[in-house]
């Protein structure tokens with residue numbers, strides 16, 4: 053990475069080994085996430101969708117962290133966290149039965165619903181279709197899914213970056229108030245760490261010893277702004293000391309390093325030992341949004357360096373070394389993931405738009421306030 | 436029976452709702468053992484403990500965002516801003532995150548943000564503002580401003596029970612000055628309903644909170660001239676009880692809006708517009724407004740009094756309107 057801000061985590065020791073079932077699931081989820089990005093990037097290139105914020109390169113970080121969560125833990129995501137959403141939502145073993153053994157299914161999978169129905173809703177969400185989570189009123193990852201009976205408690209983003217960090221702290225606070233050992237995982241780009249909400253929320257998490265893990269996806273740039281213009285500390289994880297919480301910087305391309313660091317953070321949080329700021333160093337493998345010209349601003353040699361750091365081949369080499377996947381298995385995983393995404397996206401493309409009445413749906417949950425709102429004239433007189 | 440102050444009514448509402456529902460909890464600066472800058476939560480920390488009466492660090496945005504997270508986890512946070520003026524530091528969380536959540540993905544956000552607001556104390560530009568219009572402009576927020584101890588009690592209890600975010604404006608000047616006997620038991624005031632406080636036939640006054648009391652005093656003055664003034668306490672500004680307002684306007688044909696917030700783009704502008712749009716056939720005069728002059732609130736009390744919309748200005752405005 054073209055920066056002095058390099059990882060400080062040691063390679064996982066034997067005692068910290070990651071179970072083969074976790075590695076196999078991660079492999080599939082990475083390809084699923086990558087296939088999704090490839091499909092939408094292609095559509096953005098030909099103008100079939102307006103904008104696409106790619107998560108290519110972030111997969112080890114988003115999936116490596118989310119795989120350390122358990123049913124009922126809370127997840128708060130921003131714009132490059134598809135991997136964490138897929139990991140949390142989907143029973144991968146049911147979605148791709150040809151890739152997994154029965155023994156690969158977890159206790160959480162037993163709670164999860166039909167994965168392909170959820171994937172369809174996710175694709176519909178991106179297209180603003182009727183079957184999407186917001187039924188057309190908000191964009192791609194701007195929604196939440198609170199289904200405790202499925203073990204899923206996900207709060208998506210608003211556009212205002214940084215704003216979700218306090219919300220994640222509140223999800224963690226509720227876990228303490230409820231006397232449970234559930235934790236909250238939040239994501240944020242390195243650019244948004246400059247927001248005041250980052251400071252307020254981490255300070256609060258420190259004071260209250262909240263079971264919060266905030267993962268910083270440090271991909272070297274925020275839109276066009278490089279790290280040198282974003283912050284002046286050596287590592288963002290150094291800020292943890294200022295909040296009295298744990299902090300660590302890891303290589304965000306090293307699945308096992310990320311997962312092991314996250315497991316430790318989750319264990320601390322569950323034990324009542326408070327929050328962790330986990331900085332994952334990532335290369336900038338794509339521009340801010342596809343086709344917005346921001347990638348071209350990065351010097352070509354630096355860009356080439358980032359593209360050569362693709363975490364997927366690296367992860368597959370590691371799987372091969374561990375004897376968990378040969379070339380044939382890798383090809384099968386990739387093909388299976390691609391086909392699943394292709395199907396979901398095709399269905400969403402031809403999906404129905406929401407009825408126009410959705411635009412005027414209530415802003416209040418049912419009750420006397422909602423009733424009063426319904427009695428009031430809320431449209432301009434145009435007749 | 437002893438009289439209850441507006442402030443005691445707030446404390447009673449908090450205590451009763453915390454007793455009734457274990458999910459209700461308080462957050463704010465200095466609210467625990469100290470009981471808050473105005474002592475609204477005095478005694479509740481001792482009773483409900485540190486996980487239900489939470490002292491936060493000096494932050495607004497972070498506290499409002501955390502309250503949203505807790506609300507999404509099924510809890511019912513009641514947040515105190517130390518002074519309403521400081522809510523501006525949490526503005527983004529309220530108007531973008533809290534207010535829009537239900538419309539976006541239909542997750543209820545049961546949350547109350549209490550704002551001790553208003554002038555009259557010579558507290559200067561940053562401890563005197565009336566911020567209701569900032570929030571009434573945002574879809575998805577219920578904005579209320581009770582004027583009596585009974586409504587302070589009944590509306591706070593209703594607000595805590597409602598599954599939506601409620602901006603709850605409590606006038607500092609009323610905290611210890613307004614007292615009345617309150618019934619025992621579960622006192623609830625519905626949200627979204629105005630109240631005709633004084634009925635009359637010649638002019639309608641629309642007001643809330645401190646200026647409601649000033650308007651009532653002005654109505655007494657007008658009665659001496661033989662002018663019958665109807666005074667309506669809006670209580671809830673958003674969503675607005677148009678039915679009660681329009682019924683009164685159709686009866687009196689004249690409307691004066693009185694609020695403590697500054698004039699331009701204040702909530703009175705909204706009321707005047709709605710009355711103009713929907714009652715113009717009934718009007719016998721202009722819809723007039725009495726409000727704070729378009730200035731920050733001065734520190735020197737005499738200067739502040741010069742700008743506050745008190746009973747004398749309201750009386751003059753009513754007399755002028757009555758002549759139409």
Ligand SMILES: Cc1ncc(C[n+]2csc(CCOP(=O)(O)OP(=O)(O)O)c2C)c(N)n1
Pocket residue numbers: 132211212213214240241242243244245269271273274275340
């Ligand atoms: C509060 C706020 N200000 C500005 C923006 C516009 N904006 C969108 S993404 C972005 C850069 C984000 O950078 P970073 O947090 O590093 O995330 P990345 O896109 O690199 O993953 C900016 C400035 C925003 N969304 N929110």
Ligand SMILES: [Mg+2]
Pocket residue numbers: 241242243269270271272273274275
């Ligand atoms: Mg970045």
